[in-house]
Amino acid sequence: MLNKKHLVLAASAGALTLASVTGAHATTLEDTRERGAVQCGVSDGLPGFSAPDDAGNWQGLDVDVCRAVAAAVFGDADAVNYVSLNAVERFTALQSGEVDVLSRNTTWTTTRDTTLGVNFTGVSFYDGQGFMVSRDLGISSASELDGAAICIQSGTTTELNVADYFRANDMQFDPIVFDTSEQTVGGYQAGRCDVLTSDTSQLAALRIQLNDPTASVILKDIISKEPLGPSVRQGDDEWFNIVKWSLFAMINAEEYGITSDNVDEMTASEDPNIARILGQDGNYGEGMGLDADWAYNIISQVGNYGEVFERNVGMGSPLEIERGVNALWTDGGIMYAPPIR
Ligand SMILES: N[C@@H](CCC(=O)N[C@@H](CS)C(=O)NCC(=O)O)C(=O)O
Known part of the structure; x- marks a missing residue:
């Protein structure tokens, strides 16, 4: 049976082991x-x-x-x-x-x-997710986007939300997926898609990088919460x-x-x-x-x-x-x- 001294020693050995493990990493x-x-x-x-x-x-x-x-x-x-x-x-x-x-x-x-x-x-x-479209399309609401080709960035909540939104509204879309915002904007500008979707703050940031920002509009619809x-x-x-x-x-x-x-x-x-x-x-x-x-x-x-x-x-x-x-x-x-x- 362990006496009190042994218990103290066992406890300090445990403490040492713990210290040597945690002490190995600086904060x-x-x-x-x-x-x-x-x-x-x-x-x-x-x-x-x-x-x-x-x-x-x-x-x-x-x-x-x-x-x-x-x-x-x-x-x-x-x-x-x-x-x-x-x-x-x-x-x-x-x-x-x-x-x-x-x-x-x-x-x-x-x-x-x-x-x-x-x-x-x-x-x-x-923030919240929205849509940017070419002004020429004359679209004023996301409910008009059935069948649209949509430029999206991979690895984002954007990708998931857009799928939810179209499914919930019984609409189809064609996802055109890119790895960086530069490519996503490039794809939108090159006409690879009709719509660019992202957090609305990001749409504002991406819009000013377009050759002609006034030719695109950000729709009023917000489809998600993006804190x-x-x-x-x-x-x-x-x-x-x-x-x-x-x-x-x-x-x-x-x-x-x-x-x-x-x-x-x-x-x-x-x-x-x-x-x-x-x-x-x-x-x-x-x-x-x-x-x-x-x-x-x-x-x-x-x-x-x-x-x-x-x-x-x-x-x-x-x-x-x-x-x-x-x-x-x-x-x-x-x-x-x-x-x-
Ligand atoms: N807030 C969303 C979207 C974030 C995101 O990465 N959005 C793109 C929009 S195009 C972006 O900002 N890209 C900037 C970059 O790739 O550096 C998330 O956390 O998944």
Whole structure:
């Protein structure tokens, strides 16, 4: 029979074994710090969400999520390495450790969240699937698309939703499937299909890349829910929290009127919510292994959610997307972040 001493020894041997197993892997935060940059998975190039500008610098709403994480971790929003991924490659790149955050117009679904070893951290853009058609066709509703040839990108929820929609409405379609958005747009422009279907935000991004954007219209019908957001690998709760709260910090900053312009004045605010967000009252970064000014750095270097939305996809941008459901909950939308406290 084991005496108390044996039990203690057995327990510490178990602890050692556990430590040697878990200790073999550095955390994502440790790896990121060691590397000096966040590995961020983005698209092949989708204006407004993630695309390189003329100088080769990545820009967009999805890019700004990665910049926010880098600002929180390093106090430097530029400390990001971008990895361009098509729809099929994206989850493997996250699972294998090639990227630490996937921020690439990706829809949060049950299958992805529970069977691919990834966790969605929140919603950065509420979207829905729509259709773009040539204006010449004179079509005004999706119910007129029976028999259409439809350009679709493989490995997307788009592929599944369009099949559901046509089956549910007892209509036929001919899927013309491509691997990248460039090919999908190319196929549409070359007349390989009558219709291009994708998330409506993406249709807006793809439309401005057409030779003549005015020759195509986006129909009003929305056939699915596409909550787009950043995801991380399962198994590292600290990193999950960092990405989740980086997004929430931007949304909270908009709610409390903190902008990249006024953030320094706001550090003197007597509103306790603002003081907590900006690290003037308590350290809400500590539980994530971050400094007290983690959210200050995000807001000063990247901006609040409203600034990020307007700059990249809003009415002043080439995409001209209205805030709609992406307005804050206080403005009639559904964009809502848990409180920093
Ligand atoms: N939100 C959908 C669709 C995502 C998607 O990849 N859409 C295409 C639309 S053409 C795209 O953005 N492609 C950009 C690229 O391949 O880089 C999903 O998560 O499956």
